[in-house]
Amino acid sequence: MRLLTPGPAPFQAEVPMKATSHTDPDFRKTMKRLQDALxxxxxxxxxxxxxxxxxxxxxxxxxxNFLDPTKKALVLSGGLFGARLAEMARLRGAQVHVVELTGEGKVPWGLLGDALHSVKPDLFFCVHVDTSTGTMVPVHEVLEFVRNASPYTLSVVDTVASAGNVPLHLEGLADYAFTASQKGLSAPAGLAPIALSARGLSHARPASWYGDLTRIWEFWERGKYHHTPAVSLIEALERATARVLEEGIPRREKRSKEAYAFLREALRGDFDFPPEEVAAPTVAVLFPKRESPEAVLARLEASGFRVAPGIGPTAGKAVRVGLFGSQAEAVQDLVEALLGVGA
Amino acid sequence: MRLLTPGPAPFQAEVPMKATSHTDPDFRKTMKRLQDALxxxxxxxxxxxxxxxxxxxxxxxxxxNFLDPTKKALVLSGGLFGARLAEMARLRGAQVHVVELTGEGKVPWGLLGDALHSVKPDLFFCVHVDTSTGTMVPVHEVLEFVRNASPYTLSVVDTVASAGNVPLHLEGLADYAFTASQKGLSAPAGLAPIALSARGLSHARPASWYGDLTRIWEFWERGKYHHTPAVSLIEALERATARVLEEGIPRREKRSKEAYAFLREALRGDFDFPPEEVAAPTVAVLFPKRESPEAVLARLEASGFRVAPGIGPTAGKAVRVGLFGSQAEAVQDLVEALLGVGA
Structure with a gap:
């Protein structure tokens, strides 16, 4: 079965696990190398x-770390994962305001500016690529806009479906960014790589022991014991991330973009896509014109391809294809499977 | 380097990871088999x-899931891990009462009874084996005592350093139990196996989206998507747990007990141990009589053994040795390394 879901992405088959202790001096070096790569x-x-x-x-x-019932959060949301961040913020008792992307997936700059002005949020959340819709926001413009309109707001970015496959330049723009190991970094699932600014660290007031960023900082930077991490996954992620950087993120982005363009062109007659200017190269969302999404999924499954159904705003309407890393190389075979049997 | 820390325990070397999707039908079967084994x-x-x-x-x-600022928690604590549970409960804003084990590591039944009577806790926490002290509470007697004295209190048990190596019979006694994959289950670190009673599930009021037990239940029981789990680790844990059950937990317990007794007898002249009646067979805590713990650790490291320093109440005073699973088989070599060069 070839895995073309929007996560997990395939990773190099030979990642044997061995029992290493989190206190092993060699493991500390692996952690440091991973931090540098991240x-x-x-x-x-x-x-x-x-x-x-x-x-x-x-x-x-x-x-x-950043929210409590006295705080206000503003979420720029364009799908299931933006809605999820809003829900997490509400669970902390914070006052949560949501600005939705337009129906076409574009940033409503006027509404965003008004919300920043009226809400004066402590925290701003945005999702770089929402895998539920396969659309991407111009994350650097958005973060600069927030920084200019509201310099004291902390910015948090979900880069789950972009990091490792799209160049990120978040220095001075994001106070906290997070991703997942099993997408653009081509590693096994189970880790959330993060970046935290000095300002973010100074604002951390933890409501969770396990998620306490100050202790996590002390553990990674100073070796002060906090919890036992998933050592084998960290070792695998370090190797996977080294390979990503060896290849180069711009080159990985180019491959995804080319694969996406090929898919779009080849399937034009049979599928609709999100508008070209907001479409993410890492997650292709296809709306079948003549078949049900279930039928497309079943056909692909029979041809040995696993892709994903729509979720959130695309539930029941679309199929979602991951084009992370080596997945992009399978796109020609995927198109043949889609067109050869279908329509 | 032979790993005799109190976690991670060695696991079978050949646990290759492959990219499986959490939506794969075969993975759903693996999850079900793991649930049955747990x-x-x-x-x-x-x-x-x-x-x-x-x-x-x-x-x-x-x-x-079970605490908020209106709730009261009672913690029976005998070391660092009991104190950690108390700290986590305080972070939720709950009123937290702690009853400490005696200096010898025994349960102060009178004090515990008084506390249950006066506090009337919503939640009771206890740690079966505290790896910081290597002492074990008679968990079934404690839980029965709590159930009789305060039938409406939910009971939570930390079985991190016992599950898989000591038979547990928690049916009707614990509402929630948790352990870690890298100890008695001889699997890679990164997973927390749990058991949750129907009463526990009905009391869950989540303050965390990721830790929401109702959604976790829906994901594992009904296949309703929640988050992407650490698929490779779950596959490895399923295989490791099957091997544990194939061997039989009573037999694993016997091996640990024999290894512990051998260690105690062989090292009597050079080390002190916790009182025999409270000593846990899975984690041996050794107090050197003539050397510093650092010197013992360094000597063992030079002989190719990694054990752990004391932490919490035993910090700077002891070395801690794990006797989970196959670690127990290395105990004779460990004793030789300890006595051969030492004293």
Missing amino acids: QQVFGVSGFTAALTGSGSWGGEVACM | QQVFGVSGFTAALTGSGSWGGEVACM
């Missing part, structure tokens, strides 16, 4: 780490 | 699962 992935010079938990936990950790 | 490990007939996170997160999830 600085390049996020485009930051500050603190990075990999939390033991899913990407969603990476997002909730922001709520657990 | 019922046997915890000795329960109700819901079990493996959270993607460390054992500590397994403990905090109890606080995230």
Whole structure:
């Protein structure tokens, strides 16, 4: 079965696990190498780490450190994952305001500016690529806009479906960014790589022991014991991230973009796509014109391809294809499978 | 380097990771097999699962679901891990009362009874084996005592350093139990196996999206998407747990007990131990009589053994040795390394 879901992405088959202790001096070196590599992935010079938990936990950790019932959060949401961040923020008792992307997936700049002005949020959340819709926001413009309109707001970015496959330059723009190991970094699931600015660290007031960013900082930077991390996954992520950087993120982005363009062109007669200017190259969302999404999924499954159904705003309407890393190389075969049997 | 720390325990070297999707039908079957195996490990007939996170997160999830500022918690604490549960409960704003084990590591039954009577706690926490002291409480007697004195109190048990290596019969006694994958289950670190009673599930009021036990139940029991779990670790834990049950937990317990008794007898002249009646067979805590713990650790490291320093109440005073699973088989070599060069 070839895995073309929007996560997990395939990773190099040979990642054997061995029992290493989190106190092993060699493991400390692996952690340090991973931190350096993650600085390049996020485009930051500050603190990075990999939390033991899913990407969603990476997002909730922001709520657990920066929000409480006295705080206000503003979420720029364009799908299921923006809505999820809003829900996590509400669970912390914060006052939560949501600005939705337009129906076409574009940023409503006027509404965003008004909301920043009227809400004066303590925390701003945005999702770089929402895998439920396969649309991407111009994250640097959005973060600059927020920084200019509201310099004291902390900014948090979900880069789950972009990091490792799209260049990020978040230095000075994001106070906290998180991703998941199993997408653009081509590693096994179970870790949430994060980047945290010095300002973010100084604002952390934890409501969770496990998600306490100050202790996580002490553990990764000073070796002070906090919890037992997923050592084998961290070792695998360090190797996977080294390979990503060896290849180069711009080259990975180019491959995804080309694969996406090929898919769009080849399937034009049979499928609709999100508008070209907002479509993310890492997650292609296809709306079948003549078949049900279930029929498309079943046909692909029979041809040995696993892709994903729509979720959130695209539930029952679309199929979602991941084009992370080596998945992009399978796109020609996928098109043949889609067109050869179908329509 | 032979790993005799109190976690991670060695696991079978050949646990290759492959990219499986959490939506794969075969993975759903793996999850089901793991749930069945965990019922046997915890000795329960109700819901079990493996959270993607460390054992500590397994403990905090109890606080995230069962506590809020209107609730009262009572913690029976005998070391660092009891204190940690108390701290997690305080972070939720709950009123927290702590009853300490005696200096010898015994349960102060009178004080415990008084506290249950006066506090009337919503939640009771206890740690079966505290790895910081290597002492074990008679968990079934404690839980029965709590159930009789305060039938409406939910009971939570930390079985991090016992599950898989000591038979547990928690049916009707514990509402929530948690452990860690890398100890008695001989699997890679990064998962917190849990057991949750029907009463526990009905009391869950989540303060965390990621740790929401109702959604975790829906994901494991009904296949309703929640988050992307650490698929490779779950596959490895399923295989490891099957091997544990194939061997039989009573037989694993016997091996640990024999190894512990051998260690105690062989080292009597050079080390002190916790009182025999409270000593846990899975974690041996050795207080050197003539050397510093650092010197003992360094000597063992030079002989190719990694054990752990004391932490919490034993910090700077002891070395801690794990006797989980196959670690027990190395005990004779360990004794030779300790006596051969030492004293």
